[in-house]
Amino acid sequence: MIRSIAVVGASLAGLSAARALRNQAYDGTIIAIGAEPHVPYDRPPLSKAFLAGTCTEDDLALGDPDESLEVDWRLGTAAVRLNPGSRSVTLADGSEVHADAVILATGARARQLPGTEGLNGVHTLRTLDDAVALRADLAAAERLVVVGAGFIGAEVASSARSLGLDVTVIEALPTPLAGPLGAELGAVCAGLHADHGVHLRTGVGVAAVTGGSRVEAVELTDGTRLPADVVVVGIGASANVEWLIGSGLDLANGVVTDAAGATRVPSVVAIGDCAAAYSPYAGGVVRSEHWTHALEQPAAAVATLLGERREHTAAPYFWSDQYGVRIQFAGHRTGTDSVRIVEGDPDQRSFLAVYERAGRPVAVLGMNQPKLFTRWRRQLSAPDPAPASAA
Amino acid sequence: MSQPVCPLSAIPKGEAYRWEVEPPIAIFHTEDGEVFAIDDTCTHQDASLADGWLEGCEVECPLHASRFDLRTGKVDAPPAKKPVRTHQVTVTDGIVHVAVSDAAPNLPPGV
Numbered sequence: 001m002i003r004s005i006a007v008v009g010a011s012l013a014g015l016s017a018a019r020a021l022r023n024q025a026y027d028g029t030i031i032a033i034g035a036e037p038h039v040p041y042d043r044p045p046l047s048k049a050f051l052a053g054t055c056t057e058d059d060l061a062l063g064d065p066d067e068s069l070e071v072d073w074r075l076g077t078a079a080v081r082l083n084p085g086s087r088s089v090t091l092a093d094g095s096e097v098h099a100d101a102v103i104l105a106t107g108a109r110a111r112q113l114p115g116t117e118g119l120n121g122v123h124t125l126r127t128l129d130d131a132v133a134l135r136a137d138l139a140a141a142e143r144l145v146v147v148g149a150g151f152i153g154a155e156v157a158s159s160a161r162s163l164g165l166d167v168t169v170i171e172a173l174p175t176p177l178a179g180p181l182g183a184e185l186g187a188v189c190a191g192l193h194a195d196h197g198v199h200l201r202t203g204v205g206v207a208a209v210t211g212g213s214r215v216e217a218v219e220l221t222d223g224t225r226l227p228a229d230v231v232v233v234g235i236g237a238s239a240n241v242e243w244l245i246g247s248g249l250d251l252a253n254g255v256v257t258d259a260a261g262a263t264r265v266p267s268v269v270a271i272g273d274c275a276a277a278y279s280p281y282a283g284g285v286v287r288s289e290h291w292t293h294a295l296e297q298p299a300a301a302v303a304t305l306l307g308e309r310r311e312h313t314a315a316p317y318f319w320s321d322q323y324g325v326r327i328q329f330a331g332h333r334t335g336t337d338s339v340r341i342v343e344g345d346p347d348q349r350s351f352l353a354v355y356e357r358a359g360r361p362v363a364v365l366g367m368n369q370p371k372l373f374t375r376w377r378r379q380l381s382a383p384d385p386a387p388a389s390a391a
Numbered sequence: 392m393s394q395p396v397c398p399l400s401a402i403p404k405g406e407a408y409r410w411e412v413e414p415p416i417a418i419f420h421t422e423d424g425e426v427f428a429i430d431d432t433c434t435h436q437d438a439s440l441a442d443g444w445l446e447g448c449e450v451e452c453p454l455h456a457s458r459f460d461l462r463t464g465k466v467d468a469p470p471a472k473k474p475v476r477t478h479q480v481t482v483t484d485g486i487v488h489v490a491v492s493d494a495a496p497n498l499p500p501g502v
Contacts, residue, residue, distance in 0.1 A: 054501035
């Protein structure tokens with residue numbers, strides 16, 4: 001009988017787990033541990049409305065003052081060790097939290113560009129504190145260089161452009177977003193930069209970020225020197241799982257779980273960005289960093305923890321807002337899928353594209369087509385499981 | 392005061408019409424033939440509910456999937472927390488009329 005649960009991680013996945021526990025009639029103790037000092041807040045606006053100055057810190061709150069989750073929040077202290085035998089969690093201040101079950105939701109952190117540590121004006125963007133610092137720095141800046149043309153980099157470029165900065169985006173790949181979207185449509189999304197006066201340089205790496213105490217320029221591998229008042233590094237994220245080394249969990253770019261969130265340690269489940277879960281869409285273990293995954297998947301993992309094993313089966317989904325254009329993607333594509341524009345025109349920045357495998361839709365990309373996108377999204381389903389033998 | 396908006400025949404069953412007032416209002420014609428009007432903008436972030444997925448008397452936001460009850464405006468689950476404002480609808484001689492609510496709208500940040 002589970003009477004106490006430690007939720008390690010106090011962002012969207014951790015909060016969603018607490019909500020799922022109460023929705024599923026769990027009435028025992030919930031202790032939520034968060035490394036950041038803040039109550040749960042919404043991260044997607046950090047690179048968009050919050051950076052552009054059209055929403056405030058209060059607007060970011062994920063919690064609802066009208067809900068009574070009865071959670072014991074332990075904020076501002078990171079977990080440093082999981083002791084699987086006793087299912088206790090040791091915190092950075094030396095205290096210990098004992099529980100009958102543990103939900104791992106420690107998320108991910110932004111990757112840093114090696115050699116830029118301690119150089120003022122070089123930012124990553126993951127947390128509220130990151131966004132506050134970047135927003136303050138951009139207010140006094142004229143030239144921004146963004147390293148990485150993924151979604152975070154593109155959104156930061158868009159927000160900074162709306163603030164009037166001169167923006168250059170550097171991307172090592174020949175085509176931005178070719179991984180998730182494919183080269184053809186990655187190029188269409190990357191075209192938004194030029195549409196709005198942002199310089200994009202692809203297929204070139206960063207040789208050095210130079211400056212004294214403060215950044216002055218980004219030097220590229222082709223010899224170009226780009227003067228910069230501020231640099232934002234958006235080169236991906238790493239799962240926060242180092243603290244679990246030695247706990248007996250299977251760690252491989254995240255805490256490995258099955259499709260129901262279960263780890264190899266009994267009464268320990270993992271959710272959100274820190275979990276590498278089996279996905280029927282990908283046909284393998286993937287670490288999803290998507291917001292909707294962190295919102296929805298905890299309900300399945302919580303059911304599993306409470307003894308009613310449930311797999312999370314929704315198609316992966318993410319969105320991005322850049323330059324007033326809404327990009328939405330659902331499903332999972334591979335390099336061999338064909339792609340077809342079923343509505344609109346990429347040149348008009350309004351279209352819907354469907355990725356197909358063996359004649360079946362496996363993924364869909366919309367640009368400024370929310371209505372049609374939703375219809376196609378609902379038609380996606382995981383590839384068929386192996387046929388069951390007839391009874 | 393009720394204002395004429397459009398002929399009901401302009402909104403097929405299962406579809407919605409976005410009325411471009413300030414703030415915009417979404418008018419839904421359900422599969423059962425009922426007509427409802429709510430503020431078009433999701434209370435969480437800027438998304439048009441007329442673009443959402445209509446099922447029964449509920450619409451699902453096309454961006455983050457919070458569902459709003461067209462009859463009451465209530466939201467079923469996060470991320471939206473506030474209800475959407477509802478408006479009174481009448482259909483007279485095949486014309487949809489909407490009486491815009493006096494209540495304050497629950498618009499998302501930045502809208």
